[in-house]
Amino acid sequence: MFEHRKGLQFEVKVERPDPMLARQIQEVLGGQFGEMSVMMQYLFQGWNCRGEEKYKDMLMAIGTEEIGHVEMLCSLISQLLDGATPSAQDEAAKNPTMAAIMGGVNPQHLIVSGLGATPKDSNGVPWNAGYIIASGNLLADFRANLNAESQGRLQVARLYHMTSDEGVRKVFRKMLARDRYHQYQWMAAIKELEEKKGVVVPASFTPEDELEAQPHAYEFYNLEEGNGAKNGLWAEGMAPDGTGEFVFLDNPEPMGQAPKPAVPPTSLHNDIDMP
Known part of the structure; x- marks a missing residue:
């Protein structure tokens, strides 16, 4: 009321x-x-x-x-x-x-x-x-x-x-x-x-639940020219929740495949050449 x-x-x-x-x-x-x-x-x-x-x-x-x-x-x-x-x-x-x-x-x-x-x-x-x-x-x-x-x-x-x-x-x-x-x-x-x-939201989904993806939770991907971002608590030292050490990755490489979507049917008029 x-x-x-x-x-x-x-x-x-x-x-x-x-x-x-x-x-x-x-x-x-x-x-x-x-x-x-x-x-x-x-x-x-x-x-x-x-x-x-x-x-x-x-x-x-x-x-x-x-x-x-x-x-x-x-x-x-x-x-x-x-x-x-x-x-x-x-x-x-x-x-x-x-x-x-x-x-x-x-x-x-x-x-x-x-x-x-x-x-x-x-x-x-x-x-x-x-x-x-x-x-x-x-x-x-x-x-x-x-x-x-x-x-x-x-x-x-x-x-x-x-x-x-x-x-x-x-x-x-x-x-x-x-x-x-x-x-x-x-x-x-x-x-x-x-x-x-704990400091990470949601706490009910733990680092262990991330399985093979867990190491990526500590990596800083340097996707900027130069390495000025290297000098920060986000790129070195222990993570705030104490579960791992941060790693600075300079020039990270893609870890996935290049997408190759299927060519749409001609009835959609997408102007894409058929193979």
């Missing part, structure tokens, strides 16, 4: 309207790594979680918090759009300098949503469920969550430097702080699962 409270998680109060910034903020609302994505990702992972209750509880708690972040951004965008009208945009366009400033305004904020936020990114591309990951494997999902929080915080940090509005920056600082905590959270959960299950 969800309960909505009228108060926002943190105060949202901009210094002045800025329709262009409102458009830019749409990215961290409805973009691939926006708040809508992490909200839906955590909630679906939580709803689908089977087993240890603490992981489900954690997912549902953070997913519910992200609903609040979506609400904060909607409020932020709404305030930045206060006073924007089609006529004002037309008038501004008469001045070349103002036209350059207003040129980034999202027309859908005027035409479609009536000065409100939309579930889309900064270019008007609708949010879609293909952005989220909920695989049923906790370690795989938590690694995806760490990436989502890393990318989301990166984008908010970039937006922070794109405005001098202290009210907007105050909101961003709160979001940056929470996203930093969420990265800590996923790192801790990942570490716990790795200690319990």
Whole structure:
């Protein structure tokens, strides 16, 4: 059960309207790594979680918090759009300098949503469920969550430097702080699962199950000009799970046959000469 409270998680109060910034903020609302994505990702992972209750509880708690972040951004965008009208945009366009400033305004904020936020990114591309990951494997999902929080915080940090509005920056600082905590959270959960299950996903398919293919799990194929990639922990030393030593293979040779597909029938008109 969800309960909505009228108060926002943190105060949202901009210094002045800025329709262009409102458009830019749409990215961290409805973009691939926006708040809508992490909200839906955590909630679906939580709803689908089977087993240890603490992981489900954690997912549902953070997913519910992200609903609040979506609400904060909607409020932020709404305030930045206060006073924007089609006529004002037309008038501004008469001045070349103002036209350059207003040129980034999202027309859908005027035409479609009536000065409100939309579930889309900064270019008007609708949010879609293909952005989220909920695989049923906790370690795989938590690694995806760490990436989502890393990318989301990166984008908010970039937006922070794109405005001098202290009210907007105050909101961003709160979001940056929470996203930093969420990265800590996923790192801790990942570490716990790795200690319990091992570092490779899925742990239930062991190296021994790979049979004759197991040696290839430790080989770095140098398919790049030069050998700069040789100097890294991925190319020498023990594998993270302790099951083998990495090997750097310079100029690896193909180990399989050259494919020789059958010639299709002439009725398919493939323009391939018959033997």
